[in-house]
Every structure is written in structure tokens, then in C-alpha cells.
Amino acid sequence: MRFKDVFSIIGPAMIGPSSSHTAGAARIGLVARQLLGGITAERARITFYGSFAETYRGHGTDLAIVGGLLGYATDDPRIPNALEEAEAAGMDVIFAEAVNPVYHPNTAKLQLEGGDRSVVVIGSSIGGGNVEIVSVDEFDLKFGGSYPTLIIDHRDRTGLIADVTEQLRREAANIVSMDVDRKGRNGEAMTVIELDAPLPEACLRALAGIDGVAGVRTVDLT
Structure with missing residues (x-):
């Protein structure tokens, strides 16, 4: 490591x-x-x-x-x-x-x-x-908690990750790492994104409003 x-x-x-x-x-x-x-x-x-x-x-x-x-x-x-x-x-x-x-x-x-x-x-x-x-x-994902981290519960659909990263781009948020797992095609999925800095509440609300996103959680041990 x-x-x-x-x-x-x-x-x-x-x-x-x-x-x-x-x-x-x-x-x-x-x-x-x-x-x-x-x-x-x-x-x-x-x-x-x-x-x-x-x-x-x-x-x-x-x-x-x-x-x-x-x-x-x-x-x-x-x-x-x-x-x-x-x-x-x-x-x-x-x-x-x-x-x-x-x-x-x-x-x-x-x-x-x-x-x-x-x-x-x-x-x-x-x-x-x-x-x-x-x-x-029960999603196989890896992160360490040493960076501000997003945990996004969502439906597996084409373009969802692009929508998420576009929102992060608008916020000028820099991604450290990303991991994705899903239960099946078009089924439940989860994405973990480690960032260089925490996101403002407005950005978290915008991410939660993306079509197919069921919830957004954060972890930050920094």
C-alpha cells in the first residue's frame, strides 16, 4: 500500500x-x-x-x-x-x-x-x-477512509457514472479512486469515490437527484 x-x-x-x-x-x-x-x-x-x-x-x-x-x-x-x-x-x-x-x-x-x-x-x-x-x-468495494469518500447507492444504467462524474467536474472535485459493483445488469449497484476534498451540501443534493440514484452517503476520517 x-x-x-x-x-x-x-x-x-x-x-x-x-x-x-x-x-x-x-x-x-x-x-x-x-x-x-x-x-x-x-x-x-x-x-x-x-x-x-x-x-x-x-x-x-x-x-x-x-x-x-x-x-x-x-x-x-x-x-x-x-x-x-x-x-x-x-x-x-x-x-x-x-x-x-x-x-x-x-x-x-x-x-x-x-x-x-x-x-x-x-x-x-x-x-x-x-x-x-x-x-x-454485500457489495464488494474497497476504500480506506483516509480521503473524503462518497458512497452512492444506485440502479445500474448506462450513463449514470458519466452523470456523476460530470457533476463532480462542475464542482472541480478531483477523484482519487473509484470502485463500482452491481448485483446484476440493470439491478442494484454501488459506487465508491474517494476525493481530494469534501463536497458542499449543494453538490451532494445534486448527486442524490440524478436519475437512478437511490442515496448518497459520505465517509470522512480525515
């Missing part, structure tokens, strides 16, 4: 003991919270894979990921008490363990529900506090 700066190597300011098992886990939780709309989930089922599954209790991965779901930054002193804080906030948390060789060893699946919203996120902690989201709502 490409590192943006020296802090990508040594890791962020954090509650320890591990940039991979705690800081990265908190960032996965933060991404999932933003994908749920920035609200605190009422129900969270968290499944750990690989080394996460083997060591999450000892390394505080469970505390860190729940802290992220509560909106805590990687260095928030409340992380050690995240489970108590979640209970006080009305979040019902269930932990599970699984084996899946497809994913990075430090991987978690988060199934969240809150109000009338739900989201399923699979993310991996890849070192130095950096993360890679590999799936959102």
Missing part, C-alpha cells in the same frame, strides 16, 4: 496496545457509524475473523470497535469503558467469531441497525492504524 506520511507507518495517536488491533478497529467502527448515517446503532453484531477472533479480548479490539461505533476517536480516553458506554447509550452489542481465509487476518464484519436504517460493513485493519473497507451491504 502507499503511505501518505510518517504517521501512516508509526500509527495515529491512540489508546493502546496495538495500532492494528485497537486504532484500526476503532477506525472500522467509525466508518460503519458514518455509513449508518452518523447515528448510534441500537443493535450491533460484530464478527471477528482471523487474529482479531483469536485476540480481540486481550488486545481490546472489542472495546475499540465499539468505541468507534460510539463516535470515539482512536485516542479517546473513554475507549476502555466503551462497552459500558454502549449499554448506557442503548446499544445492544453481540460478539461472534468466525474463520474466513478470504479476508485479511485482522478483519471484522459489522451488522448495524438503528431506527429505520441498517448497514453491513466488512473492514480490515492493515497496519499503522490504517483500514481497508472491503464490503458494504
Whole structure:
């Protein structure tokens, strides 16, 4: 992977003991919270894979990921008490363990529900506090959260991506990366676009108004 700066190597300011098992886990939780709309989930089922599954209790991965779901930054002193804080906030948390060789060893699946919203996120902690989201709502997409990111739910149709990028061109928004997945031809699809800078609300509303777009979400851990 490409590192943006020296802090990508040594890791962020954090509650320890591990940039991979705690800081990265908190960032996965933060991404999932933003994908749920920035609200605190009422129900969270968290499944750990690989080394996460083997060591999450000892390394505080469970505390860190729940802290992220509560909106805590990687260095928030409340992380050690995240489970108590979640209970006080009305979040019902269930932990599970699984084996899946497809994913990075430090991987978690988060199934969240809150109000009338739900989201399923699979993310991996890849070192130095950096993360890679590999799936959102069963779409296979990759992004890291290190850039302002658009997640666009839409119908698969000819010209839709061109309409989206034209709107971004009008806003003079520079695309860092783009990933697209679909359930089938003319069926449900999702596009993830990482940008150099956040978009104004007016542009987000314009994107949401494009024919075939069902919703626009944003993730920004910068």
C-alpha cells in the first residue's frame, strides 16, 4: 500500500496496545457509524475473523470497535469503558467469531441497525492504524477512509457514472479512486469515490437527484 506520511507507518495517536488491533478497529467502527448515517446503532453484531477472533479480548479490539461505533476517536480516553458506554447509550452489542481465509487476518464484519436504517460493513485493519473497507451491504468495494469518500447507492444504467462524474467536474472535485459493483445488469449497484476534498451540501443534493440514484452517503476520517 502507499503511505501518505510518517504517521501512516508509526500509527495515529491512540489508546493502546496495538495500532492494528485497537486504532484500526476503532477506525472500522467509525466508518460503519458514518455509513449508518452518523447515528448510534441500537443493535450491533460484530464478527471477528482471523487474529482479531483469536485476540480481540486481550488486545481490546472489542472495546475499540465499539468505541468507534460510539463516535470515539482512536485516542479517546473513554475507549476502555466503551462497552459500558454502549449499554448506557442503548446499544445492544453481540460478539461472534468466525474463520474466513478470504479476508485479511485482522478483519471484522459489522451488522448495524438503528431506527429505520441498517448497514453491513466488512473492514480490515492493515497496519499503522490504517483500514481497508472491503464490503458494504454485500457489495464488494474497497476504500480506506483516509480521503473524503462518497458512497452512492444506485440502479445500474448506462450513463449514470458519466452523470456523476460530470457533476463532480462542475464542482472541480478531483477523484482519487473509484470502485463500482452491481448485483446484476440493470439491478442494484454501488459506487465508491474517494476525493481530494469534501463536497458542499449543494453538490451532494445534486448527486442524490440524478436519475437512478437511490442515496448518497459520505465517509470522512480525515
